Amino acid sequence: MAVYKIVEIGDEVLREKAKPVKEITPNIIKLLDNMADTMYAANGVGLAAPQIGVSKRVIVIDVGEGLIELINPEILEAAGNVVDTEGCLSVxxxxxxxxxxxxxxxxxxxxxxxxxxxxxKGWLARAFQHEIDHLEGIVFVDRATNLRKAE
Structure with missing residues (x-):
């Protein structure tokens, strides 16, 4: 497969609302494979298609429990509130x-x-929200407090 360059903050694709996938084609399957390869190569726990410059509603996540691939994801229910530290491959x-x-x-x-x-729940719930935010054109710095350089 292929490892793509991750788009960084400032690129307009990160601010677009990603388009729904209407049909799962071989290109969408290839996109999923390449996104997973890119996420693992960057030591990330999640990646949204806009982060590799593709404005489609596709995410991949692996918080250590195995790869999750989702096309056109949506949050049906959300409960609880927890504050924790986040980073982002695009920042x-x-x-x-x-x-x-x-x-x-x-x-x-x-x-x-x-x-x-x-x-x-927990870390996986956080990863889902972070990646789905990318599909809405939201980057974690839009929601973050105490923004600082990682050590």
Whole structure:
């Protein structure tokens, strides 16, 4: 597969609302594969398609529990509130505190076009929210307090 250059803050694609995927084509499957390769190569826990310059509603996440791929993800339920430190592959060298829901129900399509639902809590819930924000044109620095250089 391929490892792509990650788009950094300042690139307009990160501020666009990503377009829904209408059909799962071989190109979408290839996109999922390449996004996972890119995320792992960058030692990230999540990646949204806009972060590699593709304005489509596709995310990949792996918080250490295995790869999750979601096409057209949406948050159905959110509960709890927790503040924790986040960083972003598109904002290298910066971290900040971000308030997020602690528990989520997220729905989307898998690579076979089947609807899948995830009940997420903790770190996985945070990763889902962070990546879905990217699909809305929101970067973590928009929500962060105490923004600073990572040590």
């Amino acid at each position: 290298p060298g910066m971290i900040g505190e971000v308030a997020r829901a602690d528990r989520l129900v997220v729905k989307g399509l898998n690579r076979q076009g089947e609807t899948v639902t995830y009940k997420a």
